[in-house]
Amino acid sequence: MAKKSKIYAFLAVFAVFLAVFPWIGAEKLSFRQVFGFVVGDWTADGMIFFQIRFPRVLLGLLAGGALAMAGAALQVIFRNPLAEPWTLGIAGGASLGAFLARVCPFLWFALGPLNTAQALALLGAAAALGLVLSLARRSATGAQTLLLAGVTLGVVCGGAIMVISGFISPWKLAEFHRWLLGGLDAADWASVGALAALAVPGVALLLVQARNLNPLGLGEDMAAGQGVDVARVRRWTAIGAGLASAGVAAVAGPIGFVGLLAPHAVRKIVGPDARLVLPCSFLFGGALLAACDALGRWAAAPLEVPVGALTAVLGGPLFLALLARRR
Amino acid sequence: MGSQAELAFHAVRFGYEADGWQLRIPALALGREPLCGIVGPNGSGKSTLLKLAAGLLAPGAGAVDLDGRSVARMRRADLARRLGYLPQECPALFDYAVEQVVALGRHAHGGTLDLATAADRDAVARALADVGLEALRHRPLSHLSGGERRRAWLASALAQEPEILLLDEPTQALDLHQAAAVMEILARRAANGLRVVAVMHDLNLAGLFCDRLVLVQAGEIAADGPPAEILTENRLLAAYGDKIEVLRRPESQNPIVLAKK
Numbered sequence: 327m328a329k330k331s332k333i334y335a336f337l338a339v340f341a342v343f344l345a346v347f348p349w350i351g352a353e354k355l356s357f358r359q360v361f362g363f364v365v366g367d368w369t370a371d372g373m374i375f376f377q378i379r380f381p382r383v384l385l386g387l388l389a390g391g392a393l394a395m396a397g398a399a400l401q402v403i404f405r406n407p408l409a410e411p412w413t414l415g416i417a418g419g420a421s422l423g424a425f426l427a428r429v430c431p432f433l434w435f436a437l438g439p440l441n442t443a444q445a446l447a448l449l450g451a452a453a454a455l456g457l458v459l460s461l462a463r464r465s466a467t468g469a470q471t472l473l474l475a476g477v478t479l480g481v482v483c484g485g486a487i488m489v490i491s492g493f494i495s496p497w498k499l500a501e502f503h504r505w506l507l508g509g510l511d512a513a514d515w516a517s518v519g520a521l522a523a524l525a526v527p528g529v530a531l532l533l534v535q536a537r538n539l540n541p542l543g544l545g546e547d548m549a550a551g552q553g554v555d556v557a558r559v560r561r562w563t564a565i566g567a568g569l570a571s572a573g574v575a576a577v578a579g580p581i582g583f584v585g586l587l588a589p590h591a592v593r594k595i596v597g598p599d600a601r602l603v604l605p606c607s608f609l610f611g612g613a614l615l616a617a618c619d620a621l622g623r624w625a626a627a628p629l630e631v632p633v634g635a636l637t638a639v640l641g642g643p644l645f646l647a648l649l650a651r652r653r
Numbered sequence: 654m655g656s657q658a659e660l661a662f663h664a665v666r667f668g669y670e671a672d673g674w675q676l677r678i679p680a681l682a683l684g685r686e687p688l689c690g691i692v693g694p695n696g697s698g699k700s701t702l703l704k705l706a707a708g709l710l711a712p713g714a715g716a717v718d719l720d721g722r723s724v725a726r727m728r729r730a731d732l733a734r735r736l737g738y739l740p741q742e743c744p745a746l747f748d749y750a751v752e753q754v755v756a757l758g759r760h761a762h763g764g765t766l767d768l769a770t771a772a773d774r775d776a777v778a779r780a781l782a783d784v785g786l787e788a789l790r791h792r793p794l795s796h797l798s799g800g801e802r803r804r805a806w807l808a809s810a811l812a813q814e815p816e817i818l819l820l821d822e823p824t825q826a827l828d829l830h831q832a833a834a835v836m837e838i839l840a841r842r843a844a845n846g847l848r849v850v851a852v853m854h855d856l857n858l859a860g861l862f863c864d865r866l867v868l869v870q871a872g873e874i875a876a877d878g879p880p881a882e883i884l885t886e887n888r889l890l891a892a893y894g895d896k897i898e899v900l901r902r903p904e905s906q907n908p909i910v911l912a913k914k
Binding site: 593 | 707708731732733734737738739742744748749753757760761813
């Protein structure tokens with residue numbers, strides 16, 4: 327039962343962050359003003375809180391959760407504890423797709439919460455996943471080669487984004503500056519809806535596969551012997567992780583290392599059982615990204631640090647430390 | 654036990670590469686005897702035969718059937734409730750506790766919600782008791798000796814409670830006493846109705862515990878029968894070359910196979 331209380335602890339942190347972080351930002355909000363609508367009094371503070379801050383915190387929690395859960399699942403199917411959407415190049419591929427849709431007028435089309443940025447992000451994520459999966463299938467490919475390929479793929483996609491940027495007017499580019507580094511500052515309810523449209527089905531797919539991921543932890547042959555259809559589990563897990571990562575990249579750009587940090591911390595606390603690791607990673611990853619975003623807003627106020635830059639500065643060293651320890 | 658499961662090879666051919674080495678098995682029925690050993694020199698095709706039996710590899714020609722249904726085409730979960738398979742190595746990605754590893758054996762019995770039933774808990778407890786790891790049930794795999802780890806894997810396969818259990822070298826890299834202990838665990842389960850098919854490296858251990866031996870040589874079944882008929886100097890010299898010698902135990906006349914200089 328100790329395990330149950332740990333899930334509740336993660337849930338509590340998630341809920342507390344959702345309640346507290348909307349109060350943090352350049353503008354100081356008064357509690358009375360924010361909840362003035364209760365007595366029919368719509369105020370500027372209320373607008374800032376409900377139209378800007380709250381969706382932004384929610385976006386951070388959802389995006390961080392989706393990335394962390396995708397990372398936790400990818401680590402199992404690639405049998406590599408350093409795998410996550412960013413280190414495998416999936417976030418990079420998805421971001422390139424989303425960027426293309428946003429900067430080319432003839433590629434942009436939107437319908438409700440669905441738009442071509444998501445479609446091209448999915449395409450980019452699928453291409454990156456296909457590439458690293460085919461690399462991983464070759465038995466001679468070592469764990470480090472896979473990561474090297476993934477990170478290189480991310481750098482190539484980042485470079486391609488920069489090349490395309492060269493042809494875009496600086497005014498238009500300023501709009502994308504934050505997004506390029508991974509940012510949540512464009513948040514409104516529409517972007518929460520756009521993220522949820524891909525991340526929710528992705529997360530649901532991953533949760534359904536959670537119990538099948540445990541036997542895979544002891545090798546494919548063992549898992550097959552225990553009744554797991556390995557190819558099927560890998561396929562659906564890859565699709566779920568791809569949906570979740572593409573959803574995040576389409577809205578917030580490439581955000582790295584949350585998918586690495588959160589599952590590692592969670593496994594230290596609840597153990598390796600994927601049925602616990604996946605949901606707890608969602609809660610902890612969400613809390614972590616929302617906290618990084620709040621830190622980015624608070625530390626440089628009234629300016630802002632893009633959250634993707636913060637997660638890279640905080641998470642990158644951990645990645646290096648884990649890489650060194652594997653030797 | 655009622656009707657017994659039968660795992661049958663029909664005109665099976667398998668090769669990893671189109672023009673390379675091939676395994677050819679015209680006919681073979683497994684799962685009749687309590688303990689059947691698959692023996693043969695390195696590279697003869699023992700493990701490949703076992704993987705074909707487990708449905709992990711699909712034959713290039715012919716079929717492997719469990720009671721008339723192709724194992725390669727059955728749903729893995731349906732198959733796993735009747736046919737277990739334990740590979741040579743189970744490299745752990747994370748540091749599972751012994752009990753978690755054993756509970757994974759119940760995977761095919763669980764529903765979508767995967768809540769452990771009384772039957773699951775009983776099977777896990779029985780398997781832990783059988784391999785003698787009850788006291789270490791909460792210990793992480795990384796804190797176990799090689800022998801203990803192998804017993805944890807075995808317990809996982811036993812907790813699965815299939816009708817036929819396929820094992821790929823269950824005694825690999827174990828000391829004599831540990832290897833004999835593993836074979837005794839299998840013999841005890843076999844006495845209670847489990848049918849065991851094990852790829853064996855150690856011919857003496859195989860001769861001592863198995864009721865039937867299948868000798869595989871260069872991708873073909875060279876001999877099949879009771880150990881006393883298989884472990885003869887003529888057959889083994891043909892399969893393993895001349896660096897081998899067969900003696901008889903003085904009291905039982907059972908064969909002992911030794912290396913020769």
